Amino acid sequence: RIECVTTGFDRILLPSPRSVSQGVPDYLQKGAIESTADAILLVASAGTGKSRVLSSKLAHEYRRSEQSSAAASILVLSFTAPAARQLCNGADKLLGGTDTIANNPLRVWHGTFHTFSLRLLQQYPYLGTGLASFSIADAADQYS
Known part of the structure; x- marks a missing residue:
């Protein structure tokens, strides 16, 4: 199931002035953060x-995975x-600022599309x- 969170006027992620100053997501942002859809398009x-919102979603999913007995990744x-690190750092701040995400590579892996693809090909060469x-x-x- 894919959930699309969008509007023609980009209002989905435009927080109210109060929520910007307090860092509180509005109801649409909160819906994206707490969604149980398999994929979300922002x-x-x-x-x-x-x-x-993505950092908050990451922190939310991390908390959910801690409560589950399944070895979720x-x-x-x-x-x-740097963009991937920024998302993880933002989630770490929401989780208490203790490098929780960075110190748990079995639960959270972050990086670029290229690095991820390289790891897949190294780990599963038959895919390539x-x-x-x-x-x-x-x-x-x-050029050679």
């Missing part, structure tokens, strides 16, 4: 609170490593070429 323009993917070992082409390899 669509909003810059500066509307997407990162804060959470994957945080971003286009840049089937070769036991491979190398990543660098800029020089592209």
Whole structure:
């Protein structure tokens, strides 16, 4: 099940002035944070609170996974490593600021799409070429 959280006017993540100053999500943001959907699509323009909602969602899912006996894993993917770290740091602050996310790689893995893909191919080579070992082409390899 995929839940789409969007509006034509980017109002979903535009917090009220009171909630911005207090860091409290509005009811639509809270709905995205507490959703049990398999996937959530957040669509909003810059500066509307997407990162804060994603950090809150990560903290919420982390708390839920701690209460479960299942060995749940959470994957945080971003286009840049600093962006993924920022989401995890934001979640850590919500969890008490003790590097909970960073110190628990079995429960939360964060990184870029490229790093995640590389790890998958290294761990499960049959998903790609089937070769036991491979190398990543660098800029020089592209021209040879």
